Each structure stands twice: as structure tokens, then as C-alpha cells.
Amino acid sequence: MAGTNSKPTTRSLISPARYVQGPGAIAELGSHVARIGANPLLLSDDVVRGLTESAITSSFEEAGLPVRFEEFGGMPTAAEARRVAEIIDKHGVDVVVGLGGGAAIDTAKAAGDNAGIRWVSVPTAASTDAPTSALSVVYTEEGAFESYRFYTRNPDLVLIDTRLVANAPARFLIAGVGDALATWIEARAVQRGNGPTMAGGRATRAGTTLARLSWDILWEHALPAIEAVRANLVTPSVEAVVEANTLLSGLGFESAGLAAAHAIHDGLTAVPHTHGLAHGEKVNIGSITQLILEGAPTAEIREFIEFTTRVGLPTTLTEVGLGDVEDDVLRTVVEAATAPEETIHNMPFEVVAEDVLDALKAVEPLARSVRAAAGLPEPKAPKRH
Ligand SMILES: NC(=O)c1ccc[n+]([C@@H]2O[C@H](COP(=O)([O-])OP(=O)(O)OC[C@H]3O[C@@H](n4cnc5c(N)ncnc54)[C@H](O)[C@@H]3O)[C@@H](O)[C@H]2O)c1
């Protein structure tokens, strides 16, 4: 499994049972859910409920399903999953729908697993590749990475309405691009080292190819898709990027493997400075750090920094709140990133905290020089939340 140095000999690819994407797809939710269960529970925060309740109510009524929402507490902790599992038991719910961002979706999976029922992901933004996977990322109440929790099955259904994605703030799609670009950078490193994937076993050609396809689509379509979403439009580029961020990156990271970028993301959550940032924003710092750590060709690193700056992702420590911190803070980040169970040990060479510290510190001057040479703006520190 992830983060071990064992060299499995079998290959695996795992996936959700069905993936549905398109403008207005939420109108089909009832008919798809009715094939999975008869008594669903929808887990979402109030913002997402406000955006989806009327469409879901019509769709569920048409499918003969009751409509029951439960408010998500906001943090994907073990305690929150236990609380939702109790509600599931109390009402005899037989399928739980995680509705919203990655945090609500991860909690629905965990609660569904606790209660022994099936689960469905309905992302309302293309902000992460959480919806398709058979795992949740568990956090502490304070927002620090705690662990990966693995399940024996993927969601029975992933349904994403691209109209909702286009109406959401563009920052969510941008974060999803950051999460998805890391997928190929990490899959490639795992492939080089013949390392284990999150699905267990080694990567199939299919898994690695899907990770690469996600990357190719994003270089081609991310910039026009972000412009379209800023204007609340669904274009073919938006459809392509939503598929890359959600389905391809999801299958890719899970079945082709994680390496340093996500471990560094996890390390960044260990310090409060980064807590206002989206998952995919922190992951982008992990991607740049991994490229430096593995000694990728200079032109490749510079191109990646320039592209992701144009996408609107952070490419400097300044932009993730770590511009002028004491060494102790960065040391906390790299110690957490190199914890024994972390996926950084899937890199094709031995990685120690000192190396990661130097790579992380190298991000700031390199990105500043790339941005200056490309005429891109100087980085600004994030507003405090
Ligand atoms: N399990 C996995 O495989 C996996 C993979 C990647 C990320 N993750 C996890 O996903 C989480 C991050 O997810 P996230 O970045 O989506 O953040 P999030 O889930 O914390 O929140 C997203 C925010 O977006 C809002 N929102 C959602 N849709 C909206 C819309 N259409 N319009 C307006 N607002 C909307 C929600 O109200 C919420 O406040 C982290 O916990 C991360 O670890 C898990």
C-alpha cells in the first residue's frame, strides 16, 4: 500500500462503478441513485444545499426517493464521520451522497463505510480529484493531515454537473488544475521506481496513461476553461478540464500512485500558515518542490512554474504564507512530509528531510526569477483568514 517500500508484483486499477458529467447532470441524480438505494442521505454544507436543493428535490421526487439533507460540519475528521454514521443508522439510510467539495465527499465515504452502506460523490466544483477514489483524507480538528483511510470499494456513482462548476468561483477550478497536474508528475516518479500505488499493487499501463492524459488535457485547455468559468460559461474546454480534474486525475492518482508532491502538501498542512489555502493550491507547491527534488530539466521546471502562475496557482512560498518564516516552520513541514508512512518514499530514490528542506527553500528564488523573466507579477502573501 501507499508509502511502503515493498515492491508488489501484481498490477491493479480500481474505479467507481459509473461516472456521469455534463451541464444539467444533477437532474439525472435521482434516477441514478434509485438504482443504488431507496433511502438516501445528502451530506452538504448550507452553501451547497442552497445551490442544489431545488434541482435535487425535483429529481428525487421524480425517481420516488425521499429528500433528506444533513449539514456537513466542515472538517473531514473521524469524529464527523462517526456523527454522520449515527444519523445514517438512525434513519435506516442505505446510500449516502457526498455533495460539495472534497471535504464533504470524503466524509460521506467515511460515514458510509462506518455504517456499512454504499456511497455516491456529487462534486459541485471541480476542485479536487477526491470524488472517484476509494479513500478519504482524514484531518485533525485543527486542519492538519492525519491519515489516509482506505476502503474496499470506490463510490458507486460520481456525478458532476458542469453548469454548477461553471457557476462556482473560478478559484475552485484553478485549485483542481493544481491537484490534477500533480497526478502525472507523481505517477511518472512512481513508474520510474516501480513503486506501489494507492490502489495497492503496481500501476497498470491504463492507470499511468490516464494520469498522462489528464496532464495533456490541462496544458491544452486549462487557460481557456478558466476564462470561460470566470464568465460562467460551459465550453468544450470546461468539459475537458472537469474530466481531467475529476475522473482522469482521480483514476490516475489512485491507480498510478502518489509520490513527493502530495506528501509535501500534507507537510504544508502541519503548519497553520497555509490553512486558508485550497488543497490544489498547496499541492502546486508540492509539485514544484518535487520537480526540484528530482532534478528535473531546468526548462521543464521553468515552464511548469510559468504555466501554473498563469493558471492562477501559487508558485512561491510567499503565496502560501511561508514567505518569511523561521527555519523551524519549514522544518516542521518537511518532517511531516517525510514521515515513514508518507508517499514521498515512493520516489525512485531515498528521500530525507534535509533534501526536501533545500528543495522547498529553492522554490522561492527560482519562481521569482521565472516570473520576472516572463513578465509575470511579483508574488503576494495570502490574506489572513
Ligand atoms: N479522498 C481523496 O482521494 C482526495 C483527493 C484530493 C483531495 N481530497 C481532500 O479534499 C479536500 C479539499 O476539497 P476542496 O478543495 O473541494 O475544499 P472543501 O471541500 O473544503 O470546500 C470547498 C468549499 O467550496 C464550497 N463550494 C462547493 N461547491 C460550490 C459551488 N458550486 N459554488 C460555491 N461554493 C461551492 C463549499 O461550500 C466549501 O466551502 C481536502 O480535505 C483534501 O484532503 C481528497
Ligand SMILES: [Zn+2]
Ligand atoms: Zn490531491
